[in-house]
Amino acid sequence: MKKEIQERSDIDFILKTFYLKLFADDRIAYLFIDVAKLDLETHLPHLADFWESVIFDKNDYAKNVMFIHMDLHKKSPLTAEHFQLWVNYFKETIDEHYTGELAQKMKDRSSGIAYIMKTKVVNV
Numbered sequence: 001m002k003k004e005i006q007e008r009s010d011i012d013f014i015l016k017t018f019y020l021k022l023f024a025d026d027r028i029a030y031l032f033i034d035v036a037k038l039d040l041e042t043h044l045p046h047l048a049d050f051w052e053s054v055i056f057d058k059n060d061y062a063k064n065v066m067f068i069h070m071d072l073h074k075k076s077p078l079t080a081e082h083f084q085l086w087v088n089y090f091k092e093t094i095d096e097h098y099t100g101e102l103a104q105k106m107k108d109r110s111s112g113i114a115y116i117m118k119t120k121v122v123n124v
Contacts, residue, residue, distance in 0.1 A: 005102040011051045014106070015044050018093040028085045035076040054109050055102050066120060073121045080118055087114040 005011070019040055023029050032038040046063070053061035072078065090110045094103050 002097060002099040004100040005055065005098050005106065008048060008052055010098065011048050011055065012044070014093055014097070015047050015051070016040075017097070018090055019044070021089045021093060022086070025085065025089070028082055031072065031076060031078070031082065036072055051106065055106055066117070069117055069121050078118075078121055080122055083114045083118040083122070087111055 003010075005014075019032075022032060050061045050063070050065070053059060069078065087110050091107045094107055098106075
């Protein structure tokens with residue numbers, strides 16, 4: 001049964017489920033595992049802070065994630081396919097478990113973020 005996004009724990013669930021999907025797809029997993037050497041236990045709270053700020057209109061997230069992705073791109077080129085995979089898995093994860101206005105807002109924002117990142121990182 002799908003439910004509305006209501007609190008931080010919903011965002012945490014979405015992110016954990018989403019990253020399990022990314023880590024299972026060899027087309028993109030290597031970027032997180034081998035190149036960025038991402039520690040999910042450390043990384044997920046930062047991501048959740050970002051999405052909590054976006055979804056609940058807190059506007060209190062101050063880190064610039066663009067630089068992180070530009071640095072990653074220097075280590076291993078990011079492609080349009082990577083961004084498409086990211087946004088597809090993100091939306092799929094939300095659609096599988098959530099419904100409503102905030103779920104749609106999160107999906108819409110993910111599309112915008114993927115587009116901006118792709119434009120600024122890949123198309124430079």
